[in-house]
Amino acid sequence: MIGVFGDLILDVAVRSHGPLQIGSDVTGAISYQGGGSAANVAAWLGSLGANVRFAGAIGRDLAGNTLALELASYGVETCLTEKDDPTGTILLFLDDRGERTMVTSRGANLQVVPSDIPDEFFDGLQHMHLTGYSFFGSQELASTTITLLAKIRERDIPFSVDPSSYALLKEFGAERFLHLTAEASLIFPNLDEGMVLTGEVEPEAVAKRLSEMYPCVIMTMGSEGCLVANRGFLSHVPTKPVLAVDTTGAGDAFAAGYLYASLQGASVLESAEAGNDVGGNCVLHYGGRPIA
Numbered sequence: 001m002i003g004v005f006g007d008l009i010l011d012v013a014v015r016s017h018g019p020l021q022i023g024s025d026v027t028g029a030i031s032y033q034g035g036g037s038a039a040n041v042a043a044w045l046g047s048l049g050a051n052v053r054f055a056g057a058i059g060r061d062l063a064g065n066t067l068a069l070e071l072a073s074y075g076v077e078t079c080l081t082e083k084d085d086p087t088g089t090i091l092l093f094l095d096d097r098g099e100r101t102m103v104t105s106r107g108a109n110l111q112v113v114p115s116d117i118p119d120e121f122f123d124g125l126q127h128m129h130l131t132g133y134s135f136f137g138s139q140e141l142a143s144t145t146i147t148l149l150a151k152i153r154e155r156d157i158p159f160s161v162d163p164s165s166y167a168l169l170k171e172f173g174a175e176r177f178l179h180l181t182a183e184a185s186l187i188f189p190n191l192d193e194g195m196v197l198t199g200e201v202e203p204e205a206v207a208k209r210l211s212e213m214y215p216c217v218i219m220t221m222g223s224e225g226c227l228v229a230n231r232g233f234l235s236h237v238p239t240k241p242v243l244a245v246d247t248t249g250a251g252d253a254f255a256a257g258y259l260y261a262s263l264q265g266a267s268v269l270e271s272a273e274a275g276n277d278v279g280g281n282c283v284l285h286y287g288g289r290p291i292a
Contacts (some may be wrong), residue, residue: 001051002259003125003157005117005148006038006134007109008056008071008080009088010063011248013286016093033287034070035090036109037131037164040249040288044256044278046074047290050263053125055079055117057108059087064108074290081116083108094246094286110138114147126263128152129255132164132193135180136172146180153183160186162255163193170196178213186216188255194219203227207234218258218272220251225276230268237269239276242284249288254279 016028034043042054054076058064064080064087071078088107095101134145152159161184163169169177174197181187187210189197194206203221210217211229219227225239257278261271285291 001053001124001126002045002263003053003055003121003128003152004038004042004045004130005055005128005145006131007036007088007106008034008039008054008058008064008067009036009090009104009106009109010067011035011090011092011287013092013094013246013248031286034067034289035249035287036088037133037162037249037252038129039067039071040252041129041131041162041256041259042076043071043074043289044253044282045260046071046076048256048260048278049075050256050260051077053077053079053121055121057081057083057112057116059083059085059108061087063087063089070289079117079121081112083111085111092248094248106133106137109133110141112141112144114144116144117148119151122151122155122157125152125155125157127259128157128159129161129259130159131162132169132172132177135177136165136168149180149183158185160184160188160255160259162188162251163197166190166192166196169193182213184214186218187214188218188220188251188258190220190222190251204234216268218268218275220254220275220279222247222250226254226272228268228272235269237272237276239280242280244283246286247283248286250279250282252288253282253290 045052086107088109091103093101198209200206207227207229217229254275258275261274
């Protein structure tokens with residue numbers, strides 16, 4: 001069983017048919033999908049056949065109920081608490097290259113307290129995955145995440161972390177983040193996040209520096225695949241070329257592919273290849289979740 005903790009979000013994606021017209025209208029395509037980095041990882045893990053359990057928060061609203069049902073449809077066991085704040089929502093503006101700009105209202109996700117995650121959540125977990133978002137946004141949430149880490153350490157459950165956002169990482173503080181996640185067995189940064197954490201610029205230097213802090217570093221680099229730094233070796237794992245439609249959730253899909261393969265006994269490089277494959281599948285369609 002893989003445990004995942006973090007944000008559950010409603011993604012509202014907007015692709016306009018031309019430049020926005022201030023004070024007027026422009027046509028476009030608008031779609032709604034389940035989102036939230038941690039919840040995306042859980043959904044992809046479930047779609048791959050993993051036993052996965054997700055903990056998070058929703059509002060007492062239709063969006064929350066819908067998102068909970070969607071996660072269950074992927075085979076995810078959920079441990080969700082309802083909050084007075086509305087379910088988190090992200091508005092994503094997509095350009096013609098599939099890149100996105102986001103406006104985020106995290107809502108109920110910021111209100112999770114330690115008592116919302118019962119001890120039973122940890123039963124049978126082989127691995128725990130969480131994202132940087134669980135440290136960012138409110139002191140209450142950061143304190144809850146620190147408590148969660150203490151509980152998994154008590155149970156000797158290894159954990160992985162995705163730093164999530166270079167901008168929020170800067171605001172939170174790189175040294176603080178490194179200190180709080182120092183016992184992670186695995187980190188999934190992208191290059192921008194790795195640069196913030198290390199102060200290095202060149203990809204190889206970033207990965208090498210991070211490998212001095214974490215046992216295994218899998219640094220994603222979009223269409224260039226990923227860099228693997230593990231036990232003193234550094235390797236580039238290329239990905240197959242694909243025509244990206246929407247990059248939302250690609251890093252989450254990668255993490256799920258890697259974790260699933262790794263827990264099936266695959267080597268680090270084999271797991272990285274699996275991550276590349278799942279991440280590549282994600283960008284072929286709109287939204288950060290698997291197509292049912």
